[in-house]
Amino acid sequence: MKFYFMHLMPYADLDLSYDEKHDSAWVTLPNTYFDPKKGHQLYNRYLDELEYADQLGFDGICVNEHHSNAYGLMPIPGVMAGALARRTKNVKIAILGRALPLLNNPLTVAEEFAMVDNITGGRLIAGMVRGIGAEYHSWGVNPAFSHERFQEAHDLILQAWTQPGPSVFEGKHYNFEYVNVWPRVYQDNPHPPIWIPSQGSSETIEWAAHPDRKYTYLQTFASVSTVARYMKMYKDVAARYGYEATEDQLGWSLPLYVAETDEIARREAKEHIEAFLQKFLRMPMEMLLPPGYTSVKSMVGALSAKAGHAMKQTIDTVIEEGKFICGSPATVREKLEEYQSQIGFGHLLTLLQFGTLPAELTRKNMEIYSKEVMPYLRNVTSRKAA
């Protein structure tokens, strides 16, 4: 198994009482809540944390893409990846964006990724997503064409990376007379690894697992049972196509906090994970699921599930569901070992800073995780592989 340090770069200085006046930290939360002086401090702190992960022996670091919100401050993740490309030496750099349908010209992503891949000598992992529903409001892009645009943008980028240029691209949403991206990707056999982060979607799994692609499916923030279900679905789809999915094709991304004891971990993490759950993730259904973002059927499901248990998420509910792993090194090791052996994912992306978690606790979390959890799991899983 491989270990990644994932960052969302939240605006941790957010005035958390914003929700007395605004119903969401996305789309409509006035950007006057953002103080650039604090932003300057935060960006540099977060970049330091990502660089520190390289020194601590993580296999990779991950940046993220979201727009017009306090939840994550990386609308243009290539800026972060560019900064990290030169300051890190060993880690893979995963850009987990890019939200392809939001773009009028997806070749900008082909270019951005190829540049990072060249600078790092092939340390890039290329993420491709549809973006979350809120972004279709923020960017004015029609969600009814989200799936079509994603597929087409993906095909265009792949063509740019794998066919000698110039070539012609004839699509419905995108058309080019001269697809001829300079630079070419460094990892050109055939292209950089592609990861598909998802909140969980059978359509996405069906597509990612196809033998033409075999892309790594990355389950984001979800309960253990959901993770297990979707990863089994991926393996089943692969089996139906006549091949066996490897652990390399499955990844899980989740927040994690490890401290000296279970009690200390829970006490230190509580307010920060709850800020993440209750303040930074906060948005109404209409923002989260604009029309066409998911099928009518799954939207009916989501709306009735929401009506069924509109329960507030707390540290206890997310620990219980396995959406958040929190505890002593022994507890965390035990849970991860159990989940890994049951589910069989090969990439574990841990969000070791979340919500308002301050610098000092983030570093402590990273240190304990990298010293007391990572090596143990590395051993266990490599022994299993051998």
Added chain:
Amino acid sequence: MSFTESTETITGCNVRFMRGGKGAPLLFLHGSSGAARWAPFMEKLAENHEVIVPEHPGFGASDSPEWLDGMSDLAFFYLDVIDRLGLDKVNLVGGSIGGWLSAEIAIRNQTKLNSLTVVAPAGIRVKGLRKGDVFMWNAEETARNLFHDQTYAEQMLASPPSKEGLEVILKNKLTTAKLAWEPRFYNPDLHKWLHRISVPTLILWGDGDKVVPPGYGPAWRDLVPNSRLEIVENCGHLPQIEKTDRFVQLVDGFIREATR
């Protein structure tokens, strides 16, 4: 209520129709909430007209065809419908995005039209005059913003949709997004060609419309040559529902005038 239902396959798309009444044909083109039921205003219009109410492709019980990508497709589709039904001297009446659609049909071909009535139509933009964000409103905000008289909103909220009803609402919303998400509820080219409409045109607007503000009324009146603007008082986005009698009186009177 005296109406019949049928399904016709036109341009490869199964479309559900409701029809009632006798007289000159009146084709009603619904807005983004569809036309699932034979409404009282349809019944009243059917006293003097043959009222034909299709559910647009992508709405309600009609198919969602592969070819439907935007308002232009829908406008050309309705030219096929007019041909297929053999309609002539038809009185076209459309509300909200159905009003927009009616204008898109008329600028393409108005030879089969006798008159045009647009009720709070989307379709153009007046800079600075912001339409309501129907995609951001939840069920309660939608109900409250649709009506001036809040008892209508409360009635709507008192009977939440069944699972099947919810599916139809989401299907209608998806097609509405296809037609109108971006640019938001308008066609940047439409205003340039509204001068082509020469049939008598009635523009109706509720003075308390929060979806397409009534300030759009004078803009339409100025762009469509042979047109008249009527403001319905104490009324929201749906005069045909909220002020049924006044609506029917205005439309009947206008069509009589236009037919002379």
